[in-house]
Amino acid sequence: MFDKKKICEYKDYLKKNLSKKRYTHSLNVAESALALAERYKADKDKAYVAGLIHDVAKELPTEKQRKLVVNSKLNVSDIETKATPLYHAIAGAELIQTEFGIDDEEIIDAVRYHTVACKDMSKLSQIVYLADLISEDRDYKDVKKMRKYCEQSLEKGMLEALKFSISDSVRKGNSIPCSTLEAYNDFTLLYNKK
Numbered sequence: 335m336f337d338k339k340k341i342c343e344y345k346d347y348l349k350k351n352l353s354k355k356r357y358t359h360s361l362n363v364a365e366s367a368l369a370l371a372e373r374y375k376a377d378k379d380k381a382y383v384a385g386l387i388h389d390v391a392k393e394l395p396t397e398k399q400r401k402l403v404v405n406s407k408l409n410v411s412d413i414e415t416k417a418t419p420l421y422h423a424i425a426g427a428e429l430i431q432t433e434f435g436i437d438d439e440e441i442i443d444a445v446r447y448h449t450v451a452c453k454d455m456s457k458l459s460q461i462v463y464l465a466d467l468i469s470e471d472r473d474y475k476d477v478k479k480m481r482k483y484c485e486q487s488l489e490k491g492m493l494e495a496l497k498f499s500i501s502d503s504v505r506k507g508n509s510i511p512c513s514t515l516e517a518y519n520d521f522t523l524l525y526n527k528k
């Protein structure tokens with residue numbers, strides 16, 4: 335589905351539109367997503383590409399991101415239209431369609447939900463969400479723990495990641511998108527069933 339030429343085209347675009355640090359992060363997330371896809375038997379091609387392009391819109395001027403968000407036909411919550419750090423996921427899901435001609439719903443969703451997660455997340459979306467948190471360049475306090483959770487299962491990884499994200503938002507007094515809470519409820523049920 336994605337030949338070498340396409341991947342090179344995406345990398346060239348990212349190199350031109352992202353800082354060196356963000357470009358390296360993108361390559362690392364692609365590698366982590368590929369490793370998770372191998373481990374959990376998901377589509378490796380799609381995982382690599384979705385990981386590679388997940389932050390494609392991250393360094394666009396905020397106003398450009400905002401325009402992409404408000405004009406998006408994707409499902410966008412009120413909270414997301416007010417939180418600038420969340421714009422780039424929706425803007426990115428729009429850009430990969432217009433810039434790269436990607437029409438694969440799973441890849442579009444994986445990019446769209448890599449910040450906030452959602453109900454009934456596909457395996458690919460879980461992989462990209464987690465790959466973003468455990469990529470080689472990540473060095474936050476509990477990253478080693480997070481990598482271990484991701485080795486246990488995708489569900490455990492997602493559950494712990496969402497616990498962290500939600501408690502962090504509560505601590506900072508930030509709003510929590512409904513889709514994040516829905517994802518959390520999904521994974522508590524799934525994980526506790528095991």
Ligand SMILES: [Fe+2]
Binds near residue numbers: 388389392422448449
């Ligand atoms: Fe991101």
Ligand SMILES: [Fe+2]
Binds near residue numbers: 359363388389466
């Ligand atoms: Fe990222």
